[in-house]
Amino acid sequence: DGRARVLADGNEIPLLALGVWQVPDGPECEDSVRWALEAGYRHIDTAQAYGNEASVGRALRDSGVAREDVFITTKFYPGSKDPEAEAQRSLERLGVDAVDLYIVHWPQGGPTWAWEGMQRAQRSGYARSIGISNFSASEVDELLKVAEVAPVVNQVQFSPFEFRRDLLTACEARGLALEAYSPLGTGRHLRDPQVAEIADRLNRTPAQVLIRWALQRGLIVLPKSTHRERIEQNAQVFDFELTSADVEALDGLDATGGTDRALEQPWW
Ligand code: A2P
Numbered sequence: 278d279g280r281a282r283v284l285a286d287g288n289e290i291p292l293l294a295l296g297v298w299q300v301p302d303g304p305e306c307e308d309s310v311r312w313a314l315e316a317g318y319r320h321i322d323t324a325q326a327y328g329n330e331a332s333v334g335r336a337l338r339d340s341g342v343a344r345e346d347v348f349i350t351t352k353f354y355p356g357s358k359d360p361e362a363e364a365q366r367s368l369e370r371l372g373v374d375a376v377d378l379y380i381v382h383w384p385q386g387g388p389t390w391a392w393e394g395m396q397r398a399q400r401s402g403y404a405r406s407i408g409i410s411n412f413s414a415s416e417v418d419e420l421l422k423v424a425e426v427a428p429v430v431n432q433v434q435f436s437p438f439e440f441r442r443d444l445l446t447a448c449e450a451r452g453l454a455l456e457a458y459s460p461l462g463t464g465r466h467l468r469d470p471q472v473a474e475i476a477d478r479l480n481r482t483p484a485q486v487l488i489r490w491a492l493q494r495g496l497i498v499l500p501k502s503t504h505r506e507r508i509e510q511n512a513q514v515f516d517f518e519l520t521s522a523d524v525e526a527l528d529g530l531d532a533t534g535g536t537d538r539a540l541e542q543p544w545w
Pocket of ligand 1: 459464502508
């Protein structure tokens with residue numbers, strides 16, 4: 278129904294997720310995740326590095342939504358030793374038997390460094406799908422040369438202003454779905470006059486326009502908010518469409534030159 282897609286390994290993934298980067302462990306995170314589940318989100322994106330997996334797990338249990346109806350992503354913190362052992366710790370914190378998706382958070386140590394352990398984590402049943410984050414197209418290719426099980430997603434910063442068109446094309450051509458984190462530019466892009474003009478014309482909000490752009494560009498999209506009304510607003514994106522002219526106008530906001538790099542400046 279346009280709300281989910283099938284990954285290259287056959288697993289289905291909901292296209293809209295709540296991202297919980299920088300949401301502290303505790304009531305703020307629990308409330309956000311529970312509100313999201315109540316608003317119809319069926320995909321939550323967390324990470325070992327965020328330190329809030331326990332809150333995500335508690336909110337999932339409190340929500341009353343069945344575990345099998347929610348897609349849970351967490352990410353391996355590449356500083357730590359073994360992806361399989363760290364997956365087990367994530368599962369304990371989350372209080373689940375397996376995550377739906379387990380991602381290498383960034384290519385520290387090189388693009389192949391963590392992959393053997395990621396494959397082991399999947400074989401052990403700790404993760405249904407495995408993927409990567411913050412990988413450039415050439416890093417994806419390096420990994421694909423040695424991978425027995427190919428990654429099925431690459432999660433990168435992505436928005437009209439960070440429209441890495443070549444990275445998107447390369448990932449899709451290699452069977453990786455692209456996931457957009459910071460689709461609102463961590464809030465900065467909501468103030469852009471061109472985004473606001475489109476939003477006003479459609480009687481929508483800038484956040485909804487940016488999320489809709491990501492969906493129409495074929496991305497899985499992970500907006501973050503800790504406010505209930507914004508969490509709800511960000512989910513109201515399946516009942517309208519941008520025209521191709523508006524999509525192209527938004528494409529034109531790109532400041533990256535369409536690069537195949539994951540980031541201009543790695544922060545790690
Ligand atoms: P808050 O969490 O206080 O609601 P991104 O997803 O690109 O990382 O952007 C997240 C930022 O955008 C957060 O600061 C969040 O604030 C803000 N935000 C998220 N959704 C909305 C919205 N619908 N309207 C206004 N601000 C929003």
